[in-house]
Amino acid sequence: MSGPDRVRATPPRVVLVDDHGLFRSGVRAELGRQVEVIGEAEDVGPAIELIERLVPDVVLLDVHLPGGGGQAVITAVKKEHPEVRFLALSASDAPEDVIAVIRAGARGYVTKTISTTDLADAISRVADGDAVFSHRLAGFVLDAFAAAPSAEDVKPSFDPELDQLTSREREVLRLIAQGYTYREIARELYISVKTVESHVSSVLRKLQLSSRHQLTRWAAERRLT
Amino acid sequence: MADQDEQRSGRGWHADGRPHDAPHWPVQGHRWRHHGDGGPLRRDQEDRLLGGIAAGFAEWRGFSPTAVRIAFVVLGLFSQGWAIPLYLGAWLLIPAKGAETSIGNRARHDSRGIALAVGLASVLCVLLLLTGVLNNGLLETDGWPQVVSVACLALIWRNAPASEQAAMRHLVEPLESLGAGGTRARRGLWIRLAAAVALIIGGLGWLLSAHEKTALLRPLGGLALVAGGLVLLLGPWWLRIARDLVLERQARARAEERADMAAQLHDSVLQTLALIQRRADDPQQVVQLARAQERELRSWLFEGRAPGDADVTFAAGVRQIQRDVEARHGVPVEVVTVGDCPLDDDLGALLAAAREATVNAAKWSGASVISVYAEVEPDQAEVAVRDRGKGFDPDAVPADRKGLAESIHRRMTRHGGSVIVNSARGEGTKVTLTMPRTAAAATPAQPGAGGGAR
Numbered sequence: 144m145s146g147p148d149r150v151r152a153t154p155p156r157v158v159l160v161d162d163h164g165l166f167r168s169g170v171r172a173e174l175g176r177q178v179e180v181i182g183e184a185e186d187v188g189p190a191i192e193l194i195e196r197l198v199p200d201v202v203l204l205d206v207h208l209p210g211g212g213g214q215a216v217i218t219a220v221k222k223e224h225p226e227v228r229f230l231a232l233s234a235s236d237a238p239e240d241v242i243a244v245i246r247a248g249a250r251g252y253v254t255k256t257i258s259t260t261d262l263a264d265a266i267s268r269v270a271d272g273d274a275v276f277s278h279r280l281a282g283f284v285l286d287a288f289a290a291a292p293s294a295e296d297v298k299p300s301f302d303p304e305l306d307q308l309t310s311r312e313r314e315v316l317r318l319i320a321q322g323y324t325y326r327e328i329a330r331e332l333y334i335s336v337k338t339v340e341s342h343v344s345s346v347l348r349k350l351q352l353s354s355r356h357q358l359t360r361w362a363a364e365r366r367l368t
Numbered sequence: 369m370a371d372q373d374e375q376r377s378g379r380g381w382h383a384d385g386r387p388h389d390a391p392h393w394p395v396q397g398h399r400w401r402h403h404g405d406g407g408p409l410r411r412d413q414e415d416r417l418l419g420g421i422a423a424g425f426a427e428w429r430g431f432s433p434t435a436v437r438i439a440f441v442v443l444g445l446f447s448q449g450w451a452i453p454l455y456l457g458a459w460l461l462i463p464a465k466g467a468e469t470s471i472g473n474r475a476r477h478d479s480r481g482i483a484l485a486v487g488l489a490s491v492l493c494v495l496l497l498l499t500g501v502l503n504n505g506l507l508e509t510d511g512w513p514q515v516v517s518v519a520c521l522a523l524i525w526r527n528a529p530a531s532e533q534a535a536m537r538h539l540v541e542p543l544e545s546l547g548a549g550g551t552r553a554r555r556g557l558w559i560r561l562a563a564a565v566a567l568i569i570g571g572l573g574w575l576l577s578a579h580e581k582t583a584l585l586r587p588l589g590g591l592a593l594v595a596g597g598l599v600l601l602l603g604p605w606w607l608r609i610a611r612d613l614v615l616e617r618q619a620r621a622r623a624e625e626r627a628d629m630a631a632q633l634h635d636s637v638l639q640t641l642a643l644i645q646r647r648a649d650d651p652q653q654v655v656q657l658a659r660a661q662e663r664e665l666r667s668w669l670f671e672g673r674a675p676g677d678a679d680v681t682f683a684a685g686v687r688q689i690q691r692d693v694e695a696r697h698g699v700p701v702e703v704v705t706v707g708d709c710p711l712d713d714d715l716g717a718l719l720a721a722a723r724e725a726t727v728n729a730a731k732w733s734g735a736s737v738i739s740v741y742a743e744v745e746p747d748q749a750e751v752a753v754r755d756r757g758k759g760f761d762p763d764a765v766p767a768d769r770k771g772l773a774e775s776i777h778r779r780m781t782r783h784g785g786s787v788i789v790n791s792a793r794g795e796g797t798k799v800t801l802t803m804p805r806t807a808a809a810a811t812p813a814q815p816g817a818g819g820g821a822r
Contacts, residue, residue, distance in 0.1 A: 256662075278739070282704035285743070289707050320704040321754050321798075322739035 155270035158182045158197060160190040160216060161205040161232070166255070170203070170262070177263035187211045191219045198224055200270045204249065206233035206240050214247035221248050230269045238283045246351050251275025273340050274347040281319035284308075284350060308346060315342045410465040413531070414620065417613070419459035419524075449513040456520035467529065474527045481526035485519035492518050560600055567597030636664055656698055663691065682749060683708040685719045686742045689726055693738070697730035700737045707744035709805070715749055717783040718803040721776045725753040725799040728776075733757025733797060748804045756796040776801075 157178045159167045162185045171180045182197050184190035187210035194202055194216070202220075204213045217229050231249040233241065234256075241252050250269045253262065254277055265275040276284070288308050308316070311332075318328045325343075329336045412423035415433055422440055426433040444451030460472040475481055496511045528536065571593030640661040647653045667687070683705040690701040709715070722740065729738045735757030742751045773789060776799070780787050785803035 278702060278704050282706055282741075285706040289745075317741065317743070317752075320706070321741040321752050322702055322737070323754075 154179045155200040155267055156181045156197070157266060158184065158190075158194055158199040158202045160184045160194075160202060160208065160213070162186065162208055163205075166205075173259040174263055174266070178266050187215050187219075190216050194220050194227060195223055198227060200228065201266050202227060202229045203266065204229050204231055204244070206231050206244050206252075212240070213244045213249070217244065217247040217249060228269050228272070230265060230275060238286075241280060241283060242287065242350070245280070245347070248351065250347065251277075252280045253277045254279060274343045276316070276319050276343055276346070278320050278322050281316045284346060285313065285316050285320065288313075288349075308349065312342050312346050315339055316346060319343075409462060411459070411462050413464050413466075419455070420464065421455060421458045421462065424462065424465065449511070453513045453516035453520060456517050456524065459524055460520050464529070464532070471524055471527045471529075475523040478523070478527055481523050484526070485522040488522050489515045489519040564597045564601035567593050567600065571595075571597060636661060636668075652698060655700075656694065659694060659700055660691070663687075663694075680711060681708050682711055682715050682719070682744055683742065685711060685715075686722065686740060686751070689719065689723045690740065692723075693726050693730050697727065699730040699735070701726065701730075702737055702739045703742070704740075705742045705744075709744050709749075712806065714783045714785070714803050714806060717779050718749055718751060718785060718801055721779045721785075721787070721801050722751040722753060724776050724779075725751075725801065728773075729753055729755040729757065729797065729799075733759070735796060744805075746805070748802055750803075751801045752798060753801075754796065754798040759791045759793050759795045759797050761791075761793055 154176075155178050157174070157180050159170060159180060159182070161167050161170075161183075164185065167183050167185070171183070174180060178201075181199055182193050184193045185208075187208050190202075190204075190208070202216070204216060206213045208216065213229075213231055220227055220229075229244075229249040231241070231244040231252040232255060233252070234254070245252060250272075251265060251274050253265050253275060257265070257277070268275050285308075314332060315328055318331060323331065325336050325339045328334075328339045332339075409428045410424050411420035412427055412433075413420050415423040415427075417423075417437070422436040423433045425431070426436040440451065440455070447454075460475065461470050463470040492511075492515050496515070525533075525536065571591070574593060640657055644654050644657050647657070686703055686705055690703045693699065693701050711719075722742070726738060726740060729735065733755040735755035737755075739754045740751065741754070743749070773787075777787050780801060780803065783803060785801060788800040788802075789797065790800075791797040
């Protein structure tokens with residue numbers, strides 16, 4: 144993700160939800176300066192309660208949680224507090240888990256091996272309402288949207304636009320998958336960083352709203368092969 | 369004794385199948401060993417219904433256990449009752465798979481068991497003599513072999529290893545409960561018992577009278593009554609046994625799966641953790657070990673690939689490049705693959721070129737991480753190798769690097785592909801390799817999508 148090219152008046156208020164205490168304390172220690180960690184939870188139920196009480200800017204959410212996984216937290220909180228934003232975090236790359244959390248409403252996905260500066264940057268990006276795609280997620284999305292949708296896939300969508308990526312969006316995703324920052328992508332494609340962000344947000348929207356069967360089937364197939 | 373046996377049963381098939389391994393074996397064990405196609409004849413505890421004879425025989429000779437069981441039952445019907453003592457005798461004399469001795473060998477030292485067996489057998493003899501006096505030919509012919517059966521059964525019951533005894537007790541337990549069921553179930557049980565006994569007695573009476581009159585069709589009615597009585601009496605018990613067997617097998621499958629997982633974790637993760645602890649003073653090494661381990665675990669968990677599996681697809685080939693470069697040059701390589709297809713000559717050339725580009729970046733760029741992006745599209749495959757290292761001025765390339773670039777270029781053009789190199793001083797390098805896919809390669813991966821010309 145690009146360097147700290149944005150300046151916020153106040154650091155984002157963050158809640159950490161992860162069932163590994165060691166990881167939580169590590170993140171809290173590392174992120175201490177850039178963000179304000181206002182709460183921690185390690186389970187689905189307590190996490191929902193805590194988030195609804197504190198209403199943080201960003202929830203840093205582990206994909207794998209005992210008691211329903213990260214997507215259960217997102218689904219529950221979104222009903223009452225649609226303004227709370229989620230950044231999914233996982234040590235796993237099981238595509239179906241990642242896609243499920245994104246489709247539940249997370250604004251992005253990063254792996255736990257991410258560097259601290261990148262993580263802080265990703266959090267403030269999500270706090271500003273942008274989407275954050277790690278290079279792995281970009282690969283998953285390209286893969287999922289890769290095959291031309293067959294007739295049975297298109298039918299259920301109320302908006303066929305949602306079922307395909309534009310060529311520009313594909314270009315942006317390809318560059319993310321190659322490890323480009325947003326700023327590098329902007330320079331490479333001769334567009335502004337804002338435009339890159341809007342492309343990524345648009346991909347996120349498609350990912351969340353597309354009723355394409357392909358997405359679920361893709362995840363299932365990938366798991367098997 | 370039993371404990372010792374339990375321990376040894378974990379040692380597996382080959383360890384005790386080799387003759388030189390077991391000079392101390394009892395004579396009985398040798399007699400039953402067969403140097404045929406698949407090791408000695410052993411009772412198979414894994415797949416057993418009773419003693420595991422049929423399953424063991426099936427494995428020994430390579431038949432299906434079900435076929436062996438059916439054959440045995442059919443034989444049993446014509447053997448005038450000798451099949452049962454034959455089976456029990458085999459149970460007694462053939463060692464279980466992985467066990468050191470047969471049950472019979474241990475029974476030799478069980479004087480009380482022998483006394484019990486002889487006692488039971490003689491009681492049965494007396495009973496048979498009595499029925500013989502009453503002149504009932506059917507019971508007599510089928511009855512005498514069961515004298516042997518009873519004796520064998522008593523010995524097996526007393527001398528089987530703990531695990532087998534538990535299984536047997538489990539089989540018989542419902543029968544015991546016939547006598548001492550709970551208060552709730554008791555009434556229904558008594559009704560069932562009464563009906564069953566009435567049916568069996570009626571059926572037997574019918575059979576015996578038919579035996580004397582030798583009418584052709586009437587014995588069938590008697591048999592039906594007896595069978596009905598038996599089903600009524602023992603039906604629930606049989607159902608439960610069948611269900612328990614299924615559950616037991618499932619549990620065993622789960623246990624095996626867990627064992628596999630434990631083995632994998634031990635072989636890879638624990639070993640690596642141990643290595644990391646020993647090299648804690650070398651951060652570079654530790655990072656490398658952790659990355660290699662992470663990759664291996666991921667490919668095992670999410671791609672179902674065991675470490676060392678052959679690479680037959682394009683994406684797998686790219687991951688192999690990642691592994692090799694990280695291992696050899698110590699630079700982390702981030703790989704993202706989109707789509708996949710089987711390898712062919714052209715894609716092999718693409719992989720070779722990608723490998724050269726990646727190694728090149730690892731050696732020269734000085735970047736802390738190299739990103740490799742591979743995408744398979746219906747008409748072409750692309751690999752982009754990118755670093756944020758020193759970069760170079762493409763117009764003023766040093767001779768040694770030019771050679772490498774040319775070798776990549778040659779490889780690609782020979783197969784109809786193309787190379788684009790973007791680089792600037794201080795901004796890193798990106799090598800984009802594109803290879804058109806031939807129709808033959810495109811068809812199996814994405815039917816109908818292959819149209820790429822060479």
